[in-house]
Amino acid sequence: MKAIIYRDNGGPDVLQLVDRDPPVPGPGEVRVRVAVSGVNPTDGQARSGSTSPMGFPEVTPHLDGAGVIDTIGEGGDQSRIGQRVWLFMATAGRPTGTAAEFTVVPAEQAVPLPDEVGFDVGAALGVPALTAHRALTVAEDGPRRLRPGALAGRVVLAAGGAGAVGHAVIQLARWAGATVISTVSGPEKARLATAAGAHHVINYREGEPAAAIREIAPDGVDIVAEVALGANLALDLAVLRTRGTISTYANDGGRPVELNVLRNMVLNTRLQFLVLYTAGSEARAAAAEDVAAAVGDGALPVGEEHGLPLVRFPLDGTVDAHRAVESGAVGKVLVDVTGTDPAT
Template structure:
């Protein structure tokens, strides 16, 4: 039986919640606001009263059917979010009730994500959120921060965990530093001690990457970006966190040091990738392709622990002044939130669940 706060159990019994669902793949119009029974946490699970839900590109791609076949008759979307633990299942410390948390991978292998007033997740997918960190920050972590962590910890001679000093002496190139993952790459790499260079497409995105903490920003559409990056890193870049491999591969290889690593988490623009085998043999290039769904529990756990430590140090702030504008929608406009992400909204798209 789930443990809830003693003064709330009678009020919660039989309670109905609001949730966003879809039953068929399609455009944002398939998303529907409905009433659903309050879920009960099972063994090893916690129920969270969601305050803010984060929207990622993978959420709309899953909804559209672009990535995987639909595994459940009805799905509540969104992997990420933040809120307060409301109840715990068997085997979970009852002291967690009332704990502020950020959530990750909520819909991995289950049909109920964070686009609802309450959601149930494995206890380890609800990470304590310090009192000084707001729910907006918590809902902006998840996919972007864990992806950034993985990208920064796969080099052959680099660290497998992040902490202050872990990347001392390293040069990290954050492609697309104005995006949510690029923003997290900049912040985590700087927290870990790296020199951070970010490539952007224009002055506004340069301003955002600088606000995120990039030491140097290079507009890849102007002049000779490879020469500019080489002037900043004469020995070459140690690691590239790449969002558009097809479009940026030539630049990446022009600035990568021997035995450097290119961590690829997307291919924005879908330009085909062609490899010059001899060039990469001579460089001893390491390519790491990554997606959180199949990265493995060990990597997710390590990432969540290190990201939580960075949050505790105040290293991952969000908002316009920190390089990641927040674009907000109420729960009943979740479809519009999906449209914004699909259209390439700059910043982090959030859904306010608590009214």
């Protein structure tokens, strides 16, 4: 099979296209013929070694993807052969990611994908959608699971609604019944956040964004899903309701976070940091189940018309795909691995 691998940490140029024998699934595992591989910032961080050193002599990157199960490990449910699935956390503690014609994952990390839902959607789920679910389910008095109506009466602020996670926050929050506000940096990103389903979009570079948000939510925002905590904390606190939650999954821009302890004490702020690797298997499993339900309801479409442009590369262009992610490409970067999707 064709596969992308790297043997040393470094920039995108450490990635190589090679021929390898297809992996063989063990007990509790499935092998998937990958159709589309999703690329996330975390894939580049793992490749560069910025998060942790390599744990294997050779790694095939990418956590997320979508394809068809073609082999089941010993003792597994053989009826799943031929099932269309989306994959998450493929390289968590393993060397076999989705940037290859075949990959092997634990069976529970291959989630059924409805026949009418394209592989592009499946490959765009994973890290963004599960992160968004986590951001929306950590509030002290909020739901631990998402379903239609679970966030009814709540106001969610999706910072950076044109990004992959922000896009998923908007879609999941709206599916769950919240009023969704998104902050963006300009008209083009405002268009994307609106297409994703945000009820209100605020350009944080114009006027008085806190006043604009308070006009929409006079009692304050219940949950902020935050992508740039250092840059946005002052705005978040200006619009957060008492006992509200700031769920932060990134600090884009790297600005240091200065915390006014007394102000947060008075607000009873919940400041929740989150990353999927350490969220725990129970939280990840619940997120995957709820995201699958949202996919089944048609709540997580992708593409320009749905607020998430797709930026595509062939498998032998994976180096360029990583460069695109690192240069801040707007939308979702995908790698086409093994041909077309019959659902599209």
